[in-house]
Amino acid sequence: MTELNKTTDADLLRYIVFQIIVKNVKEVHCLKLLTSLPLITSRIYTESKYATTAERKSVQNKVDTMIKSIKKNMKAMVLSMPWIKKDKRAYNALVKKFDKMRYEVAIEAVMLNNTWLDKYYKQIQFDDGDTFYDMRSKLLKFELYGKVRQLLYKQVDFEDDLTMANAKFMPILNKFVIYDGYLTAPNYHKKYLDSYNWGSVGFICAHEIGHSVDSNSITYNASGLYENFFRNSTEQELNKMTSCVVEEYDKIQVLPGNYTPNHVNGQLTLTENLADATGLEAAYRAFKDFTRKNPKEKRLRHPKLRGLTRDQLFFLGSVQFYCEKQADSFVEYMIENDPHSPNKARAEGTLPNVPALGKAFKCPVGSKYRPVKHCNVWTH
Numbered sequence: 001m002t003e004l005n006k007t008t009d010a011d012l013l014r015y016i017v018f019q020i021i022v023k024n025v026k027e028v029h030c031l032k033l034l035t036s037l038p039l040i041t042s043r044i045y046t047e048s049k050y051a052t053t054a055e056r057k058s059v060q061n062k063v064d065t066m067i068k069s070i071k072k073n074m075k076a077m078v079l080s081m082p083w084i085k086k087d088k089r090a091y092n093a094l095v096k097k098f099d100k101m102r103y104e105v106a107i108e109a110v111m112l113n114n115t116w117l118d119k120y121y122k123q124i125q126f127d128d129g130d131t132f133y134d135m136r137s138k139l140l141k142f143e144l145y146g147k148v149r150q151l152l153y154k155q156v157d158f159e160d161d162l163t164m165a166n167a168k169f170m171p172i173l174n175k176f177v178i179y180d181g182y183l184t185a186p187n188y189h190k191k192y193l194d195s196y197n198w199g200s201v202g203f204i205c206a207h208e209i210g211h212s213v214d215s216n217s218i219t220y221n222a223s224g225l226y227e228n229f230f231r232n233s234t235e236q237e238l239n240k241m242t243s244c245v246v247e248e249y250d251k252i253q254v255l256p257g258n259y260t261p262n263h264v265n266g267q268l269t270l271t272e273n274l275a276d277a278t279g280l281e282a283a284y285r286a287f288k289d290f291t292r293k294n295p296k297e298k299r300l301r302h303p304k305l306r307g308l309t310r311d312q313l314f315f316l317g318s319v320q321f322y323c324e325k326q327a328d329s330f331v332e333y334m335i336e337n338d339p340h341s342p343n344k345a346r347a348e349g350t351l352p353n354v355p356a357l358g359k360a361f362k363c364p365v366g367s368k369y370r371p372v373k374h375c376n377v378w379t380h
């Protein structure tokens with residue numbers, strides 16, 4: 001009791017909060033605390049992943065080469081459409097959009113700049129005596145002002161954790177980011193054959209670039225502002241192209257018959273499906289440019305894999321990301337809420353629209369992956 005009388009109310013409160021935290025805080029809460037500083041965790045992750053700056057730069061350069069070629073090929077695909085050629089305003093706007101498109105691979109340059117990071121985080125100071133509760137409160141306050149900060153620091157477009165195996169296109173910035181977390185096995189490895197890396201990493205980059213001309217983002221101009229630069233007749237052609245994809249995905253069943261609905265919602269998933277189709281075709285064309293310049297490649301050592309051609313390896317790499325078991329309950333949630341089609345549908349829907357796939361695996365004409373009729377997404 002004497003001890004209690006000697007203790008200030010503030011210290012008593014700290015002790016009670018500490019006891020609550022000790023009893024309730026789990027590993028997941030500590031992890032959440034860490035991810036509250038995504039720019040820092042991204043920086044630490046990148047530095048620990050690559051032994052040297054040269055190693056990081058070599059991966060970035062490799063991906064950069066893919067991106068440049070894919071962008072060039074996709075731009076050519078889009079501009080070769082007869083109805084785009086006829087619409088001069090749209091044609092010029094799209095040229096500008098592709099030319100001004102920005103991207104970052106693995107890590108944003110600002111995250112590697114210590115002076116910049118110190119300035120960015122100067123409002124947040126942890127002291128030696130801080131409890132978990134104190135730290136959490138400081139972080140919450142910092143997060144609260146996040147949106148305002150993004151406006152002040154115009155060069156930071158987001159505060160994402162780049163350790164995620166992900167990538168994204170931001171139409172209002174005309175920019176995409178390939179997160180470092182994606183550039184790791186089984187998606188990418190410096191020892192993997194180039195053909196496979198082109199399929200897996202090239203396709204994800206191409207998917208993001210493909211978003212720039214999906215049914216939603218195409219309405220944003222090179223500066224990221226909404227602009228309707230299409231003639232009515234061009235819009236009609238665009239709608240014809242996209243409605244084919246809507247109808248195709250509407251038919252894909254992803255759940256057993258006792259579920260309602262059990263098919264993909266083609267309209268909800270349209271932008272993602274378009275990015276997949278545009279992306280895979282553009283990535284493949286860029287890959288063929290690469291193989292022309294680099295005609296020789298080793299074969300895989302495993303006897304059952306040694307026979308795979310470079311085209312087959314490319315396509316195997318491209319569907320690697322879709323290769324996972326998704327529980328029915330998850331798929332049920334996805335088809336009602338997620339703009340991404342379930343992975344099974346992403347593979348079944350995208351591959352038949354890229355004729356090179358059916359040829360690479362010598363599928364009979366008219367079979368599932370080499371249909372006579374398919375959607376032409378920015379192809380003709």
Ligand SMILES: [Zn+2]
Nearest residue numbers: 207211272275
């Ligand atoms: Zn996407």
